[in-house]
Amino acid sequence: MDIEIFPHRILGADTTEKLLNDIESLDSVKRTVLQGPRLPPQDAIDRKYGDRRIIEVNGEKLELKVKTGRIFVELFDESAIDEIEVICNNHITIGFDINTSKSQYIRKQRTVSDGLKYGENTEIPEELIGLSDQRSKFSESVSILKRDTME
Amino acid sequence: MAQFYPGTSQVAQNRRNFSNPDYELEVLREISDEDVVKVLGHRAPGEEYKSVHPPLDEMDEPDDIVRELVTPIDGAKAGDRVRYIQFADSMYFAPAQPYLRARSYVNRYRGIDTGTLSGRQIIEARERDVERISKELLETEYFDPATSGIRGAGVHGHSLRLDENGMMFDMLRRQVFNKETGKVEMVKDQIGKELDEPVVLGEPLAEDVLRAKTTIYRVDGDAYKDDEDAVTVLKQIHVTRSNFGFNPEL
Numbered sequence: 001m002d003i004e005i006f007p008h009r010i011l012g013a014d015t016t017e018k019l020l021n022d023i024e025s026l027d028s029v030k031r032t033v034l035q036g037p038r039l040p041p042q043d044a045i046d047r048k049y050g051d052r053r054i055i056e057v058n059g060e061k062l063e064l065k066v067k068t069g070r071i072f073v074e075l076f077d078e079s080a081i082d083e084i085e086v087i088c089n090n091h092i093t094i095g096f097d098i099n100t101s102k103s104q105y106i107r108k109q110r111t112v113s114d115g116l117k118y119g120e121n122t123e124i125p126e127e128l129i130g131l132s133d134q135r136s137k138f139s140e141s142v143s144i145l146k147r148d149t150m151e
Numbered sequence: 152m153a154q155f156y157p158g159t160s161q162v163a164q165n166r167r168n169f170s171n172p173d174y175e176l177e178v179l180r181e182i183s184d185e186d187v188v189k190v191l192g193h194r195a196p197g198e199e200y201k202s203v204h205p206p207l208d209e210m211d212e213p214d215d216i217v218r219e220l221v222t223p224i225d226g227a228k229a230g231d232r233v234r235y236i237q238f239a240d241s242m243y244f245a246p247a248q249p250y251l252r253a254r255s256y257v258n259r260y261r262g263i264d265t266g267t268l269s270g271r272q273i274i275e276a277r278e279r280d281v282e283r284i285s286k287e288l289l290e291t292e293y294f295d296p297a298t299s300g301i302r303g304a305g306v307h308g309h310s311l312r313l314d315e316n317g318m319m320f321d322m323l324r325r326q327v328f329n330k331e332t333g334k335v336e337m338v339k340d341q342i343g344k345e346l347d348e349p350v351v352l353g354e355p356l357a358e359d360v361l362r363a364k365t366t367i368y369r370v371d372g373d374a375y376k377d378d379e380d381a382v383t384v385l386k387q388i389h390v391t392r393s394n395f396g397f398n399p400e401l
Binding site: 008009010011012015037040045046049067069094 | 312313314315316317320324327328329330336338
């Protein structure tokens with residue numbers, strides 16, 4: 001089952017990091033998706049005032065590309081919801097809702113966009129469906145090398 | 152005594168305070184004249200005011216009783232251009248909001264034109280008067296650096312969730328929060344042109360202060376339905392107005 005954590009304000013990098021570390025350490029959590037507005041462009045203002053940084057979740061370094069507006073969590077069983085509520089109470093001081101009304105918050109089927117992005121016939125592992133950034137550009141993850149024409 | 156707004160709640164009282172020209176607004180911060188000029192972006196600090204007509208004293212005006220009755224404001228006397236300042240106010244307990252701004256502006260200032268939209272509020276006047284009014288609007292209770300935005304263009308954000316540090320979303324990033332000083336700085340002027348030096352607007356107001364000063368009814372703050380006096384007056388206006396529209400003889 002999926003749940004949605006909806007903080008009453010957009011979370012910064014520090015809170016997101018703490019929250020993700022605690023949520024990911026739970027055994028009944030299968031996967032987690034961050035959803036929210038994109039971070040502003042990297043320029044002089046962003047370098048001085050921005051909240052962009054690389055966060056560390058369970059020892060793995062992640063580059064944040066969005067501000068945390070919602071967190072979708074896929075669980076193996078319902079029992080973890082109470083634990084997640086305790087974690088959120090510890091880290092989110094500005095209020096939050098945990099929504100469970102929808103049966104699924106993370107997409108589980110392949111879409112046409114997936115087909116266009118990764119190729120119609122490419123096999124995508126099941127746990128990666130719904131985790132990709134829908135608005136990412138092909139050039140952000142793939143570098144195209146020009147064929148060497150020199151002989 | 153003039154009746155500005157009905158209601159017994161704190162929100163209603165705040166609305167009355169803003170609308171009452173005799174009520175002295177609390178000055179919360181100090182912003183220099185030069186900084187106000189920079190934020191507005193209509194002229195460089197120290198630059199002469201451009202004019203659209205000669206000073207009124209030098210003009211040969213036709214005889215008119217109204218011209219004699221009304222004292223012109225400074226900008227009109229000097230022949231300044233008409234300029235503006237525009238604000239966007241967050242729905243999350245910003246001190247002012249567009250309709251209240253309109254009501255209070257027309258009660259407080261002469262020689263202005265004000266326009267109200269759902270998310271933004273513009274005030275137009277002669278250039279030197281706009282600067283005088285802007286200074287007052289920025290320094291007093293009208294303004295909170297985090298939840299009010301000075302936005303000439305690109306106003307989107309009044310209904311979006313705030314950032315964790317309390318800042319309202321701004322696609323042009325004019326007002327930014329400086330984590331080191333804990334103050335809000337304006338790094339661009341109101342239409343988004345970068346400033347050489349940031350203008351410090353001061354610390355954002357604390358949430359409890361905002362809740363006490365706000366003029367916005369909210370279910371999670373002061374709910375409108377709980378202010379029985381205000382609801383009764385509104386209902387009376389609605390009913391009498393509808394009846395009159397249906398049958399003026401009633």
